[in-house]
Amino acid sequence: MSDACQDISQGHPLLEHVEVLGNERLAKGVGLVTLKAPRIAAAVEPGQFVHLRIAQGRDFILRRPFSIHRAEGDDVEILYQVLGRGTRELAGMGTGTAMDAVGPLGCGWRVADGVSHVLLVSGGLGAAPLGMLAERLAERGVAVTVAMGAPTDDRLVARELFEGVARRVEVTTDDGSAGMRGFVTLLTQELIAAGEFEQICACGPEPMQRIVAAQADAAGVPCQVSLERLMACGIGACLSCVVSTREGHKRACVDGPVFDAREVVWDASEVPPKH
Amino acid sequence: MTFSTDMSVAIGTLSLRNPVITASGTFASGREFADFVDLSRLGAIVTKGVSLEPWEGNDSPRIAETASGMLNSIGLQNPGVEAFMERDLQWLADNAADTPVLVNVSGHTAEEYARVIERLETVDNVAGYEVNISCPNVDEGGMVFGMHCAPAADVVAKCRRATERPLIVKLSPNVTDVTDIARAVVAEGADAVSLINTLLGMAIDATTFRPKLARGVGGLSGPAIKPVALRMVWQVANAVAVPVIGMGGIMTAEDAVEFMLAGATAVAVGTASFVDPTAVIRVIDGMAEFCHARGIRRAADLTGALVAEPDA
Numbered sequence: 184m185s186d187a188c189q190d191i192s193q194g195h196p197l198l199e200h201v202e203v204l205g206n207e208r209l210a211k212g213v214g215l216v217t218l219k220a221p222r223i224a225a226a227v228e229p230g231q232f233v234h235l236r237i238a239q240g241r242d243f244i245l246r247r248p249f250s251i252h253r254a255e256g257d258d259v260e261i262l263y264q265v266l267g268r269g270t271r272e273l274a275g276m277g278t279g280t281a282m283d284a285v286g287p288l289g290c291g292w293r294v295a296d297g298v299s300h301v302l303l304v305s306g307g308l309g310a311a312p313l314g315m316l317a318e319r320l321a322e323r324g325v326a327v328t329v330a331m332g333a334p335t336d337d338r339l340v341a342r343e344l345f346e347g348v349a350r351r352v353e354v355t356t357d358d359g360s361a362g363m364r365g366f367v368t369l370l371t372q373e374l375i376a377a378g379e380f381e382q383i384c385a386c387g388p389e390p391m392q393r394i395v396a397a398q399a400d401a402a403g404v405p406c407q408v409s410l411e412r413l414m415a416c417g418i419g420a421c422l423s424c425v426v427s428t429r430e431g432h433k434r435a436c437v438d439g440p441v442f443d444a445r446e447v448v449w450d451a452s453e454v455p456p457k458h
Numbered sequence: 459m460t461f462s463t464d465m466s467v468a469i470g471t472l473s474l475r476n477p478v479i480t481a482s483g484t485f486a487s488g489r490e491f492a493d494f495v496d497l498s499r500l501g502a503i504v505t506k507g508v509s510l511e512p513w514e515g516n517d518s519p520r521i522a523e524t525a526s527g528m529l530n531s532i533g534l535q536n537p538g539v540e541a542f543m544e545r546d547l548q549w550l551a552d553n554a555a556d557t558p559v560l561v562n563v564s565g566h567t568a569e570e571y572a573r574v575i576e577r578l579e580t581v582d583n584v585a586g587y588e589v590n591i592s593c594p595n596v597d598e599g600g601m602v603f604g605m606h607c608a609p610a611a612d613v614v615a616k617c618r619r620a621t622e623r624p625l626i627v628k629l630s631p632n633v634t635d636v637t638d639i640a641r642a643v644v645a646e647g648a649d650a651v652s653l654i655n656t657l658l659g660m661a662i663d664a665t666t667f668r669p670k671l672a673r674g675v676g677g678l679s680g681p682a683i684k685p686v687a688l689r690m691v692w693q694v695a696n697a698v699a700v701p702v703i704g705m706g707g708i709m710t711a712e713d714a715v716e717f718m719l720a721g722a723t724a725v726a727v728g729t730a731s732f733v734d735p736t737a738v739i740r741v742i743d744g745m746a747e748f749c750h751a752r753g754i755r756r757a758a759d760l761t762g763a764l765v766a767e768p769d770a
């Protein structure tokens with residue numbers, strides 16, 4: 184475990200044999216898989232991820248990292264978007280499929296005691312690491328506002344979850360099929376400027392996170408972002424996944440994936456946006 | 459049959475409890491793996507490359523997956539030898555005191571390699587050095603030294619003068635004849651050679667017309683390189699008298715046995731640890747079972763036991 188995580192008491196990762204309990208298609212190319220993973224489910228904190236060995240015995244060898252969207256009892260849920268071989272394989276997994284998972288990994292969201300109102304900003308699959316955070320904050324009595332954007336109405340995944348726990352949910356779509364037409368950063372501009380929030384937590388395509396970070400900075404509101412990098416080990420050993428920060432290269436897998444936005448040096452090293 | 463196989467092997471004056479060690483850069487200094495692996499069971503821990511000053515490494519993306527393997531261009535990011543001694547070596551002294559630590563050494567110049575070793579000579583828990591003259595991911599130093607006999611010999615000569623501890627030289631596969639370089643470094647006093655480092659490669663994204671790695675090129679590792687690695691280990695083991703440490707695509711105990719048969723005295727597990735963090739233990743246990751099942755009393759007897767004629 185990295186030193187960076189010790190102050191927020193996130194535990195040690197473990198290797199667990201997990202089993203698919205359900206795999207549901209939510210929209211074109213987007214699904215939700217439920218895994219039986221009792222030990223990971225018991226230990227996970229919002230914003231952490233699992234490293235799944237999807238391709239046992241195939242000619243692609245590396246694990247694939249996925250945020251834990253929700254955890255309940257013995258189960259964890261993962262929201263995924265089909266991009267390539269690994270996620271295609273995941274989408275095809277039926278109930279009972281077994282694989283192994285390393286997790287829970289990384290440093291998740293940090294919302295200090297005393298914070299009373301948090302803005303969650305989600306772009307597309309950025310909703311993945313925010314689901315559990317919204318639930319946990321609501322349980323703690325923290326007011327949550329969600330601004331979410333997606334290409335189309337059917338891709339506003341997790342909208343119901345957010346509506347169940349948040350004080351307010353605002354949406355945008357690229358095509359105007361739900362909410363305001365345009366990017367979610369149009370909404371956040373006004374919301375943040377109105378000055379209600381003590382903290383912002385954002386996840387989505389990196390250009391979106393960068394804009395939200397700038398808006399937060401201008402308004403003087405602390406902001407955390409969850410960054411993705413290509414990962415090999417997922418446990419801090421290989422240095423594949425570095426993010427440029429004011430203190431040099433940090434590892435997204437153990438020092439992140441959630442970073443204080445002011446720490447990040449936004450540069451060309453981001454992974455290209457998914458589509 | 460009641461006997462237990464003696465798994466120990468010797469790399470010069472260094473004795474290992476078993477032939478299985480970690481490949482540099484794939485296991486950090488062991489700390490990140492301590493949740494998955496009992497470090498006291500490893501033959502040795504080989505650290506990530508260490509240089510005199512901190513190195514920032516290359517831009518992201520630093521990896522790309524390829525058929526049965528991966529490319530990396532980490533660029534030897536490391537905190538420099540002072541921080542390495544304070545954090546990593548101290549942690550190893552406190553947490554893995556009975557496992558030999560081999561420090562992988564890098565530099566921009568031959569003098570820098572020697573100065574890293576001089577610093578490390580001041581601490582007790584370094585069992586030996588692996589001199590990396592074969593990293594394909596840095597512009598100065600690294601593979602530049604390992605591609606020609608004269609600069610390779612120069613680095614090794616300077617390192618040799620700096621230490622009496624076991625000196626292992628890590629060879630590059632990106633050469634015309636790997637045995638020439640092996641002979642040159644052994645002539646300067648290398649106690650062992652290790653190979654192979656990664657094969658220089660490239661991956662291109664046809665949808666964006668761009669290379670997949672920020673640096674353009676990187677080092678190929680994993681099962682894809684095993685046949686090349688086996689061939690080179692076999693050639694080098696037949697060309698020099700010092701022990702050879704074999705690596706390149708080892709995923710299972712059987713892979714490891716193949717390297718021993720080709721002439722390796724010990725083997726290193728690299729990329730496999732990313733796929734399965736317990737891989738190195740699986741290989742150790744599997745090799746012991748393999749030996750036991752075949753009545754092999756000493757793991758060292760596997761070294762070079764290749765039968766020349768293929769099965770008819």
Ligand SMILES: Cc1cc2nc3c(=O)[nH]c(=O)nc-3n(C[C@H](O)[C@H](O)[C@H](O)COP(=O)(O)OP(=O)(O)OC[C@H]3O[C@@H](n4cnc5c(N)ncnc54)[C@H](O)[C@@H]3O)c2cc1C
Nearest residue numbers: 247248249250262263264266267268269270311411412454
């Ligand atoms: C900490 C972390 C958490 C993540 N959480 C989720 C999640 O909850 N849900 C989800 O769907 N995805 C998530 N991802 C991204 C997910 O890991 C990748 O989409 C997945 O590995 C792609 O695998 P593949 O085999 O399908 O695609 P590949 O065949 O490996 O790649 C297909 C294409 O996708 C691109 N790509 C690969 N990885 C990424 C990436 N990380 N970001 C953008 N493009 C990429 C490749 O460059 C390539 O063009 C997360 C990534 C990280 C690092």
Ligand SMILES: Cc1cc2nc3c(=O)[nH]c(=O)nc-3n(C[C@H](O)[C@H](O)[C@H](O)COP(=O)(O)O)c2cc1C
Nearest residue numbers: 481482483507530590654655679680706707728729
């Ligand atoms: C991510 C990564 C980082 C590496 N870093 C180093 C290094 O710092 N020094 C070194 O000598 N070799 C380094 N190597 C090479 C490995 O030690 C090993 O020689 C190579 O990967 C082949 O073995 P494998 O196929 O089992 O991984 C690195 C390899 C990888 C994949």
Ligand code: FES
Nearest residue numbers: 417419421422436
């Ligand atoms: S993925 Fe290996 S250090 Fe982050």
